[in-house]
Amino acid sequence: MGFVIALFCFRFTRWLLIFVICGSALYFPVALISGVISRGILLAVLETDTREAVSFITSLPIESIFYVLAILVSLIFVFCMIAPLFKEVRLKGRIFIFFIPLAISSLVTVYLDKKYGYDPVIVSTAVGIKKLYREYKILDISSLKESSWVIGGKNATEYENYIVIIGESVRADALSLYGSPFKTTPFLDKVPKRYIKNYFSPAVNTSLSVPRILALTDEKGRVIEENNAISLARQAGYKTFWISSQGFTGANNRTAARIAKFSENIYFTKTFESDFALYSEIDKALSATGPKVIFIHMTGSHEDPCERLSDYSGPKHNIPKQKMLSCYLTSVSKMDQFVEQVYKKAETKGEAFSLIYTSDHGLSMKEDLTGSLVIYRDEQFRESYIVPFILISSTDQETKEYNIVRDGWHFIDFFAFWIGVTTNYTIDNYNIFEAESTLDPQVIGYHEKKHSVLEKKIDLDLKEYLLRFQ
Numbered sequence: 242m243g244f245v246i247a248l249f250c251f252r253f254t255r256w257l258l259i260f261v262i263c264g265s266a267l268y269f270p271v272a273l274i275s276g277v278i279s280r281g282i283l284l285a286v287l288e289t290d291t292r293e294a295v296s297f298i299t300s301l302p303i304e305s306i307f308y309v310l311a312i313l314v315s316l317i318f319v320f321c322m323i324a325p326l327f328k329e330v331r332l333k334g335r336i337f338i339f340f341i342p343l344a345i346s347s348l349v350t351v352y353l354d355k356k357y358g359y360d361p362v363i364v365s366t367a368v369g370i371k372k373l374y375r376e377y378k379i380l381d382i383s384s385l386k387e388s389s390w391v392i393g394g395k396n397a398t399e400y401e402n403y404i405v406i407i408g409e410s411v412r413a414d415a416l417s418l419y420g421s422p423f424k425t426t427p428f429l430d431k432v433p434k435r436y437i438k439n440y441f442s443p444a445v446n447t448s449l450s451v452p453r454i455l456a457l458t459d460e461k462g463r464v465i466e467e468n469n470a471i472s473l474a475r476q477a478g479y480k481t482f483w484i485s486s487q488g489f490t491g492a493n494n495r496t497a498a499r500i501a502k503f504s505e506n507i508y509f510t511k512t513f514e515s516d517f518a519l520y521s522e523i524d525k526a527l528s529a530t531g532p533k534v535i536f537i538h539m540t541g542s543h544e545d546p547c548e549r550l551s552d553y554s555g556p557k558h559n560i561p562k563q564k565m566l567s568c569y570l571t572s573v574s575k576m577d578q579f580v581e582q583v584y585k586k587a588e589t590k591g592e593a594f595s596l597i598y599t600s601d602h603g604l605s606m607k608e609d610l611t612g613s614l615v616i617y618r619d620e621q622f623r624e625s626y627i628v629p630f631i632l633i634s635s636t637d638q639e640t641k642e643y644n645i646v647r648d649g650w651h652f653i654d655f656f657a658f659w660i661g662v663t664t665n666y667t668i669d670n671y672n673i674f675e676a677e678s679t680l681d682p683q684v685i686g687y688h689e690k691k692h693s694v695l696e697k698k699i700d701l702d703l704k705e706y707l708l709r710f711q
């Protein structure tokens with residue numbers, strides 16, 4: 242209150258007060274529901290996208306409109322009441338009135354902050370707006386160099402539709418296709434496909450791995466963002482779609498979101514991170530005419546997989562006293578169902594298609610003191626990087642297992658080959674199933690330095706562990 246009284250003293254501080262209160266009023270509903278909404282306000286306010294702005298406003302709780310109105314009406318009322326009182330006060334008096342409440346308020350604020358960690362509304366609003374602006378700057382790719390792909394040659398390809406599904410935290414040995422004694426992936430087990438047994442993701446977490454799968458990197462493993470699979474596909478004449486149930490903002494999502502921004506069509510789920518919420522967007526993408534590449538970024542099986550199953554009604558795995566492990570295996574079955582649905586959608590469309598499923602990284606597992614398995618992430622273990630790599634297409638008639646070693650750093654080389662182009666940066670005709678073997682796959686841990694995966698420790702043998710419960 243002291244701050245408010247102080248700001249009434251002079252004309253310019255009154256304008257400042259109006260600005261701050263209006264800002265607070267508008268920011269208030271956002272502060273009530275942060276997270277996904279901050280993405281909405283980013284797009285709506287900073288990119289002035291009308292459609293997004295409308296969907297953002299309609300996604301706010303109805304009462305927030307009343308909050309905003311209440312704050313604005315109170316502002317007008319307080320202004321009309323107090324402003325005339327100051328007309329009579331001379332300059333000396335105003336300076337006095339300015340400093341005394343300001344000093345008292347500052348002391349009270351410092352005390353409350355020290356004792357209770359309290360932030361005045363003005364400060365938290367300013368911090369919130371600053372955070373949003375920072376997020377916007379991070380997501381802004383307009384300052385990046387133009388992509389410098391040069392397409393050398395274009396081959397006729399068999400397919401009209403290319404689909405890349407990037408899963409979340411799926412370690413290969415949790416799939417029955419990769420040896421899990423629990424039947425977690427009935428669809429992937431039976432559908433004709435080609436799949437690689439020893440496939441290493443480039444990095445230990447989403448934000449480090451996804452851009453390194455999808456974009457070129459330099460010899461140190463740094464991402465050359467502008468030269469990515471989406472910009473290449475566009476240059477090669479494909480329509481591009483990015484459909485994601487992962488968030489748009491926040492430390493874990495930004496790097497993938499920056500790559501996503503290269504796509505002509507971008508969709509992120511708005512409120513609930515459900516993979517199944519992507520189906521209608523996938524239908525829309527498949528209905529577009531002409532050759533296209535559809536990237537699907539799943540939420541999948543993150544640590545604490547139990548949190549991500551409320552939308553899933555398929556078969557569940559229940560191992561006594563193994564809640565986390567049961568949820569994890571169920572989340573893998575959920576992924577299997579999701580891939581099956583995408584496959585069926587592509588099949589129903591009647592156009593030739595090719596679909597890749599891989600995961601951004603794996604996970605580590607260990608037993609806690611109670612004998613339950615816990616799922617976590619440790620860059621020291623190989624299983625944090627070993628993920629599935631499966632290709633299913635409308636022309637594959639039989640299943641072929643490739644017991645070979647490959648890594649995600651070469652995904653972009655394969656991608657070029659897959660969509661039928663040769664380029665200035667990718668290895669020509671890199672057929673991932675037949676290319677030269679990767680002898681020493683490199684991976685990146687949290688410190689963003691490349692290490693040989695051979696230096697990593699071997700994690701708990703999930704297959705062995707699961708056999709106990711058979």
Ligand SMILES: [Zn+2]
Binds near residue numbers: 448602
């Ligand atoms: Zn991830």
